[in-house]
Structure formats: structure tokens, C-alpha cells
Amino acid sequence: MKHRGKVREIRLYGDPVLRSKATRVESIDDRVLQLAADLTETMLSRDGLGLAANQIGELSAVIVLNPRAAGGQQDILVLINPEIIEAQGTIEREEACLSLPGISEVISRPARTLVRAISLTGKQFELPVQGLLARALLHEIDHLNGILFIDYLPPLRRRLLTGRLKELEDASRLTLAGQTQIRPSCA
Numbered sequence: 001m002k003h004r005g006k007v008r009e010i011r012l013y014g015d016p017v018l019r020s021k022a023t024r025v026e027s028i029d030d031r032v033l034q035l036a037a038d039l040t041e042t043m044l045s046r047d048g049l050g051l052a053a054n055q056i057g058e059l060s061a062v063i064v065l066n067p068r069a070a071g072g073q074q075d076i077l078v079l080i081n082p083e084i085i086e087a088q089g090t091i092e093r094e095e096a097c098l099s100l101p102g103i104s105e106v107i108s109r110p111a112r113t114l115v116r117a118i119s120l121t122g123k124q125f126e127l128p129v130q131g132l133l134a135r136a137l138l139h140e141i142d143h144l145n146g147i148l149f150i151d152y153l154p155p156l157r158r159r160l161l162t163g164r165l166k167e168l169e170d171a172s173r174l175t176l177a178g179q180t181q182i183r184p185s186c187a
């Protein structure tokens with residue numbers, strides 16, 4: 001059965017689901033297939049490099065990546081229960097997040113990584129990545145653990161974001177209250 005993805009609402013900073021840990025997927029059932037399709041559709045609708053289940057309000061360990069958005073050739077990748085096997089080097093680069101619109105900051109991440117995951121067909125595979133795609137992959141795996149990229153900022157730089165973070169928290173509260181048309185102003 002083919003699962004047609006729906007564009008889902010992206011949860012914003014302040015939503016507790018972004019601070020919760022996703023649980024491992026035990027079986028690739030209809031719900032997981034639909035989740036992967038929705039993640040893909042939502043990521044593409046926002047020209048994202050990647051998206052994690054938490055960002056659309058689901059706590060299952062599933063992420064999607066779009067290598068083409070990072071200049072790669074591969075088709076969209078779905079990673080279930082991704083685990084970091086190796087991470088090497090360090091590189092500083094600007095980073096942003098669909099759950100934190102209007103914020104981009106330079107942070108340090110490993111330059112290369114090797115990740116093990118399960119595919120949608122239930123096969124285990126290993127994915128060696130570097131550059132922008134490695135950054136995106138590590139960023140999405142962080143989401144599954146309730147970690148956001150701003151957590152890596154030194155306290156002083158984080159403090160400079162206080163106003164914007166407060167705006168996002170307010171927007172998130174309104175969205176959670178059901179006013180789904182509210183959009184935060186995005187710089």
C-alpha cells in the first residue's frame with residue numbers, strides 16, 4: 001500500500017514535544033509508513049534538509065533527510081532508530097531549524113559521521129556522511145533526543161536570542177491552543 005504524505009504543521013520552540021525523547025520503533029507498521037510519508041512531504045514543502053518526527057508532534061524515532069538540498073545526488077532518505085556509530089573532526093557552520101524560524105547561528109559539529117539505521121523495508125544500513133548532510137543528520141538525531149541546536153551556544157550568545165525565543169514560545173502556545181493560522185514573524 002502506497003502512503004501519500006500530508007504536509008503537517010511544524011511544531012515551534014516552546015512546544016514540549018521538541019524537548020521530549022522519541023521512542024524506538026519496534027515494528028514498521030502502517031502508522032510508521034504514514035509518519036515517514038508525512039515527514040517527507042512536510043520537509044519538501046519547506047525546502048528543508050531534514051526533519052525529525054518530534055517536529056510534527058510525534059515521538060517515534062524517525063527522521064528524513066533530503067541529500068539534494070545539500071547538493072547531493074541521493075534520493076530522500078528515511079532513517080528509523082538512527083544511531084551514531086562514529087563522529088570525527090569538527091567544523092563550524094551556520095545552522096538553522098524549521099522549529100526555530102528567524103534564528104541562525106554558527107555552531108560547531110563533527111565534520112563526518114557514520115550512522116546506523118533501519119530503512120522503511122526493515123533493513124539495517126549504515127550511512128557515512130560528511131559536510132552539510134552530516135550536519136543535518138546530526139541535527140535531526142538531536143531532535144529525537146529533545147536537543148535543539150541553540151543548546152550548543154555559549155550562554156552569552158544564547159541570551160541574545162531571548163526576545164526571539166520568547167516570541168516563538170508565545171506563537172507555539174497559540175498554536176497549541178488551536179489557532180493554527182498564527183504564524184510567527186520570520187526574519
Ligand code: ZN
Nearest residue numbers: 096097098099
Ligand atoms: Zn531542527
